[in-house]
Amino acid sequence: MTDSNNIVIIGGGHNGLVCAAYLAKAGKSVTVLEASEEVGGPAATREFAPGYKASCAHLLNLLDDGISEELSLSSNGLSLSREGLNTIALAEDGNHITIMPDSVEGGGLTAEDKADYTEYRRFMTKFAGIIGAMHNLVPPRITTDRDNLMALGKLALKVRMLGRDDMRELLRMGGINIYDVLKENFENPLLKGALSLDAVLGAFSGPRSNNSVFTALHRMSGNNSGAAGAASIPTGGMGGVMQAIAGAASRAGAEIRISSPVRRILMDGTAVSGVELENGEQIAASIVISNADVRTTVLDLLGARHVEADFARRVNNIRSNGNAAKLHLALDGLPSFKGLDKEQMGERLVIAPSVEYVEHAFNHCKYGEFSARPVAEITIPSIHDGSLAPDGKHVLSAIVQYAPRHLGTGWTEGKAAFTNAIMDVLETYAPDIRERTVATELLTPEDMENEFGMTGGHWHHAELSLDQFLMLRPVPRSAQYKTPVEGLYLCGSGCHPGGGVMGSAGKNAASVILANQ
Amino acid sequence: MRTVDFSSSEHYKTAVFPSPFHSRQKEHNQLKEWSRWSDYLSVPAYWCADMEYFSGRNACGVFDITPMVKHLVTGPDALPYLNRLMTRDVSKIRPGRVGYSVWCNEAGRVIDDGTIFHLKEGVYRICSQEHQIDWFMTNTLGFDVEIVEDTHDVAGLAVQGPTSCAILKEMGLEGIENLTPFGLTYFDFEGTELMVSRTGFTGDLGYELFIDPDHAEVLWDRLFAAGELRGIRAMGSDALELLRIEAGFILAGVDFLPAMEAVRPTHTRSPFELGLGWLVSFDKGVFNGRQALLEEKEKGSRFNLVKLDIDGNKPGKDSFVYIKGGKKIAGTITSAMWSPSAKASIALASLEAPLGKPGEEFEVEIYYQRELKWSRVMASARVVKDVFWDPPRRRQTPPADF
Numbered sequence: 001m002t003d004s005n006n007i008v009i010i011g012g013g014h015n016g017l018v019c020a021a022y023l024a025k026a027g028k029s030v031t032v033l034e035a036s037e038e039v040g041g042p043a044a045t046r047e048f049a050p051g052y053k054a055s056c057a058h059l060l061n062l063l064d065d066g067i068s069e070e071l072s073l074s075s076n077g078l079s080l081s082r083e084g085l086n087t088i089a090l091a092e093d094g095n096h097i098t099i100m101p102d103s104v105e106g107g108g109l110t111a112e113d114k115a116d117y118t119e120y121r122r123f124m125t126k127f128a129g130i131i132g133a134m135h136n137l138v139p140p141r142i143t144t145d146r147d148n149l150m151a152l153g154k155l156a157l158k159v160r161m162l163g164r165d166d167m168r169e170l171l172r173m174g175g176i177n178i179y180d181v182l183k184e185n186f187e188n189p190l191l192k193g194a195l196s197l198d199a200v201l202g203a204f205s206g207p208r209s210n211n212s213v214f215t216a217l218h219r220m221s222g223n224n225s226g227a228a229g230a231a232s233i234p235t236g237g238m239g240g241v242m243q244a245i246a247g248a249a250s251r252a253g254a255e256i257r258i259s260s261p262v263r264r265i266l267m268d269g270t271a272v273s274g275v276e277l278e279n280g281e282q283i284a285a286s287i288v289i290s291n292a293d294v295r296t297t298v299l300d301l302l303g304a305r306h307v308e309a310d311f312a313r314r315v316n317n318i319r320s321n322g323n324a325a326k327l328h329l330a331l332d333g334l335p336s337f338k339g340l341d342k343e344q345m346g347e348r349l350v351i352a353p354s355v356e357y358v359e360h361a362f363n364h365c366k367y368g369e370f371s372a373r374p375v376a377e378i379t380i381p382s383i384h385d386g387s388l389a390p391d392g393k394h395v396l397s398a399i400v401q402y403a404p405r406h407l408g409t410g411w412t413e414g415k416a417a418f419t420n421a422i423m424d425v426l427e428t429y430a431p432d433i434r435e436r437t438v439a440t441e442l443l444t445p446e447d448m449e450n451e452f453g454m455t456g457g458h459w460h461h462a463e464l465s466l467d468q469f470l471m472l473r474p475v476p477r478s479a480q481y482k483t484p485v486e487g488l489y490l491c492g493s494g495c496h497p498g499g500g501v502m503g504s505a506g507k508n509a510a511s512v513i514l515a516n517q
Numbered sequence: 518m519r520t521v522d523f524s525s526s527e528h529y530k531t532a533v534f535p536s537p538f539h540s541r542q543k544e545h546n547q548l549k550e551w552s553r554w555s556d557y558l559s560v561p562a563y564w565c566a567d568m569e570y571f572s573g574r575n576a577c578g579v580f581d582i583t584p585m586v587k588h589l590v591t592g593p594d595a596l597p598y599l600n601r602l603m604t605r606d607v608s609k610i611r612p613g614r615v616g617y618s619v620w621c622n623e624a625g626r627v628i629d630d631g632t633i634f635h636l637k638e639g640v641y642r643i644c645s646q647e648h649q650i651d652w653f654m655t656n657t658l659g660f661d662v663e664i665v666e667d668t669h670d671v672a673g674l675a676v677q678g679p680t681s682c683a684i685l686k687e688m689g690l691e692g693i694e695n696l697t698p699f700g701l702t703y704f705d706f707e708g709t710e711l712m713v714s715r716t717g718f719t720g721d722l723g724y725e726l727f728i729d730p731d732h733a734e735v736l737w738d739r740l741f742a743a744g745e746l747r748g749i750r751a752m753g754s755d756a757l758e759l760l761r762i763e764a765g766f767i768l769a770g771v772d773f774l775p776a777m778e779a780v781r782p783t784h785t786r787s788p789f790e791l792g793l794g795w796l797v798s799f800d801k802g803v804f805n806g807r808q809a810l811l812e813e814k815e816k817g818s819r820f821n822l823v824k825l826d827i828d829g830n831k832p833g834k835d836s837f838v839y840i841k842g843g844k845k846i847a848g849t850i851t852s853a854m855w856s857p858s859a860k861a862s863i864a865l866a867s868l869e870a871p872l873g874k875p876g877e878e879f880e881v882e883i884y885y886q887r888e889l890k891w892s893r894v895m896a897s898a899r900v901v902k903d904v905f906w907d908p909p910r911r912r913q914t915p916p917a918d919f
Contacts, residue, residue: 270803304659305594305601308805310623312658477623484808 006031007513008275008285010262010301011453011492013041016291017245017256018506019491021071024252026514031283032254033275035261038239039246041452042459043501045239049439051390052330055238056443056452057459058379058397059085059231059348062222062500063241064135067507071248078244082233082384085348089194090429092353094339097190101227107190116185120195125228127170128220130158132228135221135497135504138512139471139479175466178216179207179355193352197375198229201399202324202459202499206362207355211465218464218498231348233381237388241501265290265302271486275301287487289509293454293461294318294474294494302485311484314475318494319468322445322458323365325403327376327422329396330389330439334380335430346383351376351425365402370418374425376400396433398422405445405456415442460499461492470496481509482516489513519730521556521669533558536583537672537733541741545751552754555648556668557584562753567857569756573719574858574906576748577680579740580757582673582725583733586648590641592662599633599641602656602805604788606798612638615699615714619788619796620652621806625813626776626785628652629769630793632716634701646769652777656805672733676740677723677760680747682916685713685724688743693724694915707735718757720764722910747919762852763859765824765904767791772822772851772865786867787813790820820848821873824905827862827898830855831885838866839880843895847872847879859905862896875902 007023009016012034020030038044042056060080068078087099089107097107104117140151159167173181178199182192196207199216206212220229234240246256261278265288274284290297294315298304304312337345352358352375361371378398382389389395400422407414419442426433445457454461462468471479474494481489491509493499520535522528536542536557547564559581562569572578590599599607603618610616612635619630631645643649650666657664676685685693690704690713701714709732717723728736741749761768769775773786787810788797797810827833833853840847848868856863864881866873881898884891910916 270807299659305597306803308623308803308807309601309652309656309658310805313655316658485803 005029006283006285007287007289008033008283009289009291009491010265010275010297011035011041011291012039012246012256012258013291013492014043014242014245014501014503015491015493015506015509016289017242017249018067018071018503019289019291019510020254020256021245021249021252022507022510023513024249024254026510030249030254031285032249032256033260033262033277033283034256034258035453037258039256039258040239040242042448042454043238043242045237045388048328048441049330051393052328052395052439053237053388054328054381054395054397056326056448057238057501058381058399060234060238060241060501061219061229061231062502064222064503064507066136067503071245073241073244073248076244076247076251078241079235080232081235081381082346084227084230084232085379087194087348087350088340088344089190090337090349090351090353091190091339092428096339097188097194098344098347099191099194101230104191107188109188109191113186113188113191117191120185123166123169124217124220126162126166127173128217128228130162130170131217131221131497133158134470135502136507138481138508139473139496141471141480173213175210176213177208177210178212179359181213182207182355189354193354193357194350196355196358197350197352197377200358200362200401201377202322202464204319204321204323204365204463206359208359209362214466214469215464219500222500222502233379233384235385235387237381237385238501245503262301265297265488267302267306267485270306272488285487287489287513289489289491289513291492291506293320293458293492294478294490295320295455296453297490298483302488307484311475311477314477318474319463319465320456320458320461320494321405321463322448322454322456323402323404324459325400325418325445326443326448327396327398327400327419328441328443329433329437331394331396331436332438333392333436334383334394335396335433335436337430342383345380349378351378351429362402365404368404368406368408370404370407370414370421371402372421374400374402374418374422376422376425403444405449405458407444411444411446415444418442418444459493461494464498469498473498481505481512518734519669523669532556534669536581537730538581538583538674538737541734541737542581542751554584554754555586559584560751560753562755563751566753566755566759569750569752570759570857572748572750573678573752573756573760574721575679576750577676577678577684577744578719578750578752578756580675580677580752580754582675583668583671585668585673586645586666587668587671588643588645588649588653589665589667590643590662591639592660593639594660594662595639595641598656598660598662600801601660601803602653603633604798604804604806604810605796606801607633608801610635612636613701615701615716617796619791619793621788621810622776623806623809624776624782624785625787625806625809626779626782627773627788627791628776630767634714636701636712647775647777670729671727672730672736674726674736674740675717675719675723676726677717677719677721677752679722679910679917680744680749680919681723683919684740684744684747684749687747688739696724697914698912707732707739711736718764718766719760720766720904720906720911721760721908722913722916759854759856762854762863762865763856763904763906765865767822767865768852772867786820786822787818789813789818790822790867790870792822818870820867821870822851822865822867823873823900824902825850825864825866825879825881825898826901827864827881827883828896829883829894830862831883831894831896832862833864833881833883833896833898836864836884837882838868838898839882839895840872841878841880843880843882850881856905861905863905864898873900875900
């Protein structure tokens with residue numbers, strides 16, 4: 001047993017590392033326990049075929065600027081090999097649309113659609129700013145004490161400050177679906193399809209599901225430099241970002257132990273007393289912070305018996321069934337996408353030819369099937385970063401939906417069939433993709449659950465939706481990163497403000513712990 | 518006999534069942550009035566509620582408790598499960614013992630009260646007023662435990678009053694006189710197992726008998742045959758109501774609002790607010806409501822449930838309780854009666870904290886009727902510490918013979 005003043009963080013994902021860095025900077029003794037051989041969880045860069053590397057999370061679009069600065073991530077090795085990707089909506093005939101922060105081009109867009117896009121970006125950016133302003137905020141509780149009321153008041157004021165028309169529009173749109181909003185604004189099916197994908201990536205929802213405007217806004221809410229929602233490709237893959245955060249944490253004095261899976265959280269009466277590793281080693285700690293998802297933390301590592309039944313029930317009811325799969329292709333050369341040159345292939349490519357197509361793809365997963373014609377967000381990061389593939393070779397990294405966590409036939413059987421369905425779709429846009437492919441890896445939500453320990457294989461640990469956001473995230477009575485168990489805190493994506501490599505949950509958790517002491 | 522048959526697909530057409538004792542209750546029920554208690558027909562009064570009350574106090578009253586909701590809790594985690602569910606430390610209820618407890622939601626408000634029978638090592642029966650299976654099942658997450666509601670598989674009779682022990686002995690329950698209060702034991706009876714506990718809802722010497730429904734009638738017959746010379750009488754729910762108020766026992770839905778039924782959460786009560794702080798064990802680890810109850814302990818409770826001794830002879834049913842002077846309301850009466858044994862108008866009342874310390878004086882506004890003419894009286898009342906009926910024979914082992 002070690003010093004009981006120690007703070008233990010279970011899990012070295014980005015939030016665990018950010019939390020460790022802030023606590024260590026404040027002079028705390030922090031130990032991060034990471035189960036696998038590398039920090040970063042699904043954001044770690046892994047070799048999936050000899051010489052070919054990719055990370056599950058593949059784009060950086062939400063990392064908080066304040067965190068980058070405060071943790072000096074660039075001096076710890078963070079660099080971007082390509083900043084501010086544009087989105088290219090792929091068309092089967094090669095007549096694609098390029099979506100930029102302030103304008104859209106190509107694809108036979110009318111002048112009206114182009115003008116409407118500018119207006120759409122204006123209000124969406126403005127609304128996303130409201131969510132963005134909440135990122136580094138410990139969610140206020142709905143009580144009558146002064147601090148919480150002030151925080152709630154500030155939020156209300158921000159909404160009011162939008163001005164009469166925009167406030168009304170936000171209140172109207174905030175809970176509805178992206179399908180309706182896009183229909184109100186645009187004519188072009190390809191443009192609508194591509195924009196709708198931003199609303200459903202990583203979510204158990206289709207464009208017509210309620211809340212999908214909210215998820216689109218959340219995706220745009222990052223306060224990183226550049227346009228709202230702009231994505232970048234970090235050098236060395238997302239693992240590069242993880243190494244930078246881990247570097248900052250280590251430099252501040254945090255101890256990071258890899259290959260140290262935690263078996264259970266130890267209790268002394270009603271307070272935590274430490275953790276026990278799978279190898280039986282016990283580490284004493286008066287504070288345990290879990291970067292694991294909330295369900296795993298409370299029901300598996302702690303045990304439901306150590307919390308009140310109402311709390312256990314709420315944790316058990318968190319919706320966290322992932323339905324995004326991750327495809328990694330090792331390519332012996334650059335494929336030829338119809339109508340795209342090499343430079344364009346380095347952008348963010350999306351397959352979502354119409355909103356209806358996306359909705360149809362979602363229909364399958366409601367009934368435990370994978371999409372017959374999946375949607376995809378594709379990057380070829382090796383165009384910008386040669387370290388990811390052998391010379392002259394390339395890596396294609398794609399988020400593919402929908403792949404339900406619980407496939408009716410089971411994934412053992414379904415995996416090859418789904419891979420085939422994806423390749424069929426890819427082939428319609430890049431006819432030589434099969435010839436170019438020398439190795440394939442498909443990670444289903446089941447694989448991600450097993451490999452990264454995320455319940456349901458859900459990127460965000462818990463579905464991002466209005467009923468699981470702010471003071472409702474992960475569940476009431478633990479929304480301020482503190483669980484009802486004395487000394488047990490949460491810092492993962494299951495907490496406010498949710499997933500995407502952002503770091504705010506880790507930072508906010510650290511601020512709560514420091515304020516409590 | 519067994520009167521509930523869930524194997525039939527038509528079972529849902531019956532909402533209220535005759536009790537396994539129904540054939541015998543019918544014979545005794547001179548008034549031919551029936552009421553409903555939970556899933557069963559019950560008898561408010563067989564011949565005269567007041568006389569049945571006196572049977573319970575001076576001889577022996579028999580009350581059908583089959584409708585009480587019963588659950589069987591088994592499995593390796595039965596004890597930790599119950600300790601997280603209940604406010605009291607269940608580990609202190611040894612096998613062969615019975616304990617009274619309440620259980621709370623996370624706001625620390627009482628969902629229901631009931632008795633925990635530690636039937637055999639690790640096997641428990643929970644009796645409650647309200648159906649609890651949903652809440653009990655919700656509580657199983659993370660525990661290796663099995664919960665079965667077996668209300669319909671167990672027939673029960675409360676045998677209460679000074680001659681009860683002698684009657685049971687006469688019936689052949691050898692050694693029953695050695696059973697201590699809150700103890701339970703088993704007998705071979707007519708080829709089946711009869712479980713007897715020294716418990717009850719009357720605050721007097723008394724027992725509760727549990728048997729399979731097919732042996733209900735033979736149990737009734739043997740009991741009444743054995744009690745013929747010792748004043749045994751069937752007793753209805755009206756008489757029981759009088760007995761339990763005298764004993765200071767609270768009733769769900771009357772003296773407190775079960776938390777699961779509340780539309781207005783502020784109308785519910787914590788154990789402290791029901792005078793049941795002694796049932797709350799903070800040092801046993803986590804249990805439902807612990808955090809809220811710790812906070813309440815620090816900040817203070819909102820209500821006190823007290824016993825009132827009211828001047829005059831009029832029961833203060835549904836009355837307001839005023840601070841002396843009759844201007845400011847201190848609370849309301851939840852249960853009230855004229856107590857023939859204490860010779861006093863007595864009541865249970867919920868007063869706003871910190872009001873309600875023993876000896877404090879209040880005024881009770883009583884409306885009463887004499888031959889259809891309504892009158893009102895402001896009667897003085899004081900808070901008393903002890904229950905109105907607590908005879909030494911309640912605790913005496915062995916009880917006096919009759």
